[in-house]
Amino acid sequence: MFWGADQMSESAVQKAFGHKLIGTPFMKKMVERTLMRLPPKIADEIMKHCWFVGSFKDGWAFTIRQRDLKKGECLIFLSDELLGEDPRQIIWTITHEIGHVILGHRNSIGAVQTKSEIKRQEKEADEFAKRYLIAG
Numbered sequence: 234m235f236w237g238a239d240q241m242s243e244s245a246v247q248k249a250f251g252h253k254l255i256g257t258p259f260m261k262k263m264v265e266r267t268l269m270r271l272p273p274k275i276a277d278e279i280m281k282h283c284w285f286v287g288s289f290k291d292g293w294a295f296t297i298r299q300r301d302l303k304k305g306e307c308l309i310f311l312s313d314e315l316l317g318e319d320p321r322q323i324i325w326t327i328t329h330e331i332g333h334v335i336l337g338h339r340n341s342i343g344a345v346q347t348k349s350e351i352k353r354q355e356k357e358a359d360e361f362a363k364r365y366l367i368a369g
């Protein structure tokens with residue numbers, strides 16, 4: 234599936250994500266608004282391979298099993314603290330995290346990385362966010 238950025242509605246994003254978007258309506262809206270600012274090719278890739286998880290009403294706790302995540306899929310967690318920030322900050326942070334995924338960074342929990350590797354990856358993810366968010 235391939236959309237022009239301005240043709241991609243929030244409900245289309247929601248539908249494409251299916252069950253991989255878990256959180257409050259506000260959290261979903263922030264993820265959708267972020268994806269709508271990215272080139273369709275990147276948004277499409279993220280919708281196919283990424284889970285976004287935050288806390289949600291009636292969701293005291295939940296489980297995502299390893300087998301729920303297919304090979305190559307990743308999970309981006311958005312904290313309540315982040316979601317309490319200004320929408321611009323939220324969208325920046327989501328884009329930064331998407332940057333890590335698109336750039337193939339191995340910054341997962343448990344990965345052993347040197348300080349300089351982490352520093353370089355953070356810089357690259359910030360540059361990714363800058364590229365897509367400054368102009369808009």
Ligand SMILES: [Zn+2]
Nearest residue numbers: 329333355358
């Ligand atoms: Zn980062």
